[in-house]
Amino acid sequence: xxxxxxxxxxxxxxxxxxxxxxxxxxxxxxxxxxxxxxxxxxxxxxxxxxxxxxxxxxxxxxxxxxxxxxxxxxxxxxxxxxxxxxxxxxxxxxxxxxxxxxxxxxxxxxx
Numbered sequence: 847x848x849x850x851x852x853x854x855x856x857x858x859x860x861x862x863x864x865x866x867x868x869x870x871x872x873x874x875x876x877x878x879x880x881x882x883x884x885x886x887x888x889x890x891x892x893x894x895x896x897x898x899x900x901x902x903x904x905x906x907x908x909x910x911x912x913x914x915x916x917x918x919x920x921x922x923x924x925x926x927x928x929x930x931x932x933x934x935x936x937x938x939x940x941x942x943x944x945x946x947x948x949x950x951x952x953x954x955x956x957x
Contacts, residue, residue: 888935903922903925
């Protein structure tokens, strides 16, 4: 009789732990989707900023003032930094899409 009670308690504890684990997983999936949405929106905005910087950096500056040269140099550095960030976001986005496609194939039995 005691063995049945221990088994029952163990099963209940396991069921509760499993439920909490699944609930936590679902919550994290929702957060991941929000992050992906934010990344896509940010990518578009950063892409627009990069395009503006690209155009502005092509303009010749006819001033030998050190402050102007420094500003132009900083703009070029910012443009390159934006490009690096955009490339990283694009690579991450591509990996996430490939990962979700692989999961879809596995679920449909085509993997």
